Amino acid sequence: MTRRPTGRAARAAPWYREITPRQWKAMVAAWIGYLLDGFDFVLITLVLTEIADDFHLSTATAASLISAAFITRWLGGAVLGAMGDRYGRKAAMIASILLYSLGTFACGFAWGYTSLFIARLVIGMGMAGEYSASVTYVLESWPTRVRNRASGFLISGYAGGTVVAAELYKWVVPNWGWRWMFWIGVLPVLVALWVRRSLPEAGDWEAEVGTPSGASTRSAASKTERPNPFRPLFAGRARSWLNAALAATASAALFCVFTPAGTAYVPWLSAVAALCLIAFAVQLGGRRRWLLYVSLMATVFCAFLYSWPIQALLPTYLKTDLGYTPAQVTDVMFYAGFGTMAGCWLAGFVGDRIGTRRAYACTLLASLGFVFPVFAVQDSLVGLGLLLFGLLALSQGISGILPKYIAGHFPTATRAASLGFVYNVGALGGAVAPVLGAHLAEGMSLGRALAVLTFGLTLIVVILVGGNVPQRLARLVDPDVPDDHLLPAAGGAEAAPKETSPDSA
Secondary structure (H helix, E strand, O other): OOOOOOHHHHHHOOHHHHOOHHHHHHHHHHHHHHHHHHHHHHHHHHOHHHHHHHHOOOHHHHHHHHHHHHHOHHHHHHHHHHHHHHHOHHHHHHHHHHHHHHHHHHHOOOOOHHHHHHHHHHHHHHHHHHHHHHHHHHHOOOOHHHHHHHHHHHHHHHHHHHHHHHHHHHHHHHHHOOHHHHHHHHOHHHHHHHHHHHOOOOHHHHHHOOOOOOOOOOOHHHHOOOOOOOHHHHOOHHHHHHHHHHHHHHHHHHHHHOOHHHHHHHHHHHHHHHHHHHHHHHHHHHHHHHHHHHHHHHHHHHHHHHHHHHHHHHHHHHHHOOOOOHHHHHHHHHHHHHHHHHHHHHHHHHHHHHOHHHHHHHHHHHHHHHHHHHOOOOOOHHHHHHHHHHHHHHOOHHHHHHHHHHHOOOOHHHHHHHHHHHHHHHOHHHHHHHHHHHHHOOOOOHHHHHHHHHHHHHHHHHHHHHOOHHHHHHHHHOOOOOOOOOOHHHOOOOOOOOOOOHHHO
16 A cells, blocks of 8 residues: 555645545545445335335335345355455455346346345345445555545445435336336446456555565465465364354344244244354454454444334335325435435544544434434425434444444454454344334334334444443453554554554543
């Protein structure tokens, strides 16, 4: 990575002057990929009512189609993350874009619930890999002191994708039907090809793992030193077979949990899946970091539980409870999408100013003032749009620095696989959230159910992140855990004088 001035000299110049053309190119390419990722993933929420009518599904069963993409995320995040650690962030990003694009294209050919569910599983794997690959790629390419901004800018691409999807929904679905929305989703394949041709590799990974700048070859010895994050899972034949069985069991249990196949056994199946995934976390983290892995998984799980009921079921709420037309739904989603995007940008600047954890906790606390007013508005589209803009800017927008928060817990050599596994296991909260919201709505209005879930679980995340709970738990088994691996003082790849992180105070 290009070294830039640090300390007082760097801070005296505008921050954007620190970013080289190569680093801007890395951001733009990853941002476009993440925009198309958001476009592909949010399509199902926009056309959920049309699909339910076509396939004669209940609200809860239809909501499980949203959950389907989360079932394979843990596997996609781990596998594609390990690919990124071993062969480079760029290769993993290309593979993930191809996966979710082709999965989205296949959704347009679904002939029933099961076929659509399977296509959503493919999307989940690709989206998981996109998150870990793009996040590590950008964070490791940008200067240290503006990495919260890098994180916020990148994640805002997802919100941009939701805006594009909402705009297309307004005229594609009424004229051509819901299938065309998915067929359009194959467009990211073109982006993947462009990425393969033009992107440099991430700076930190290139410096520590890849071919050094100016070197034409690597020795056979150095090639054997490439990271293998899964090595603990295959330390011996017995352990290899055991972990293969655990992976199959976890996948089967999750599939049954989120389909009618396991309706009568959901609590037991959920416990089995959780135990299998925790077993993987313990092995990957080892004796010194297993508690960090598990606590981060729990934190991300709660973050998805507070955020995804609104993300997944907002279009359904607008169409069923408020009786909005497709054009009105598009208008509201426009406010929501830009609110999230603006919040991501804001979170990046605030995070670099006061620290990632403080920014996260303070912004989420402020968002609580918008939760119940949003669902109290009944007859004002503009009023609802403005309130949603504020709520999502403060609650969903803070997810812009969630990648920076998680990635800072892991060293470069295993960052993509660790982040991909931890984040995407926690993302199962997004699978639970729409189904939980739909079931709560059977005893109360959908709007009230969404408000209760959002408010209560936001408070939990404030405590977990603001109180630095994962780091405190990690230090119970390893007192020398660094505050942030992405800071030079914590051993980052970018050489610089020691700096004090606002989060370490």
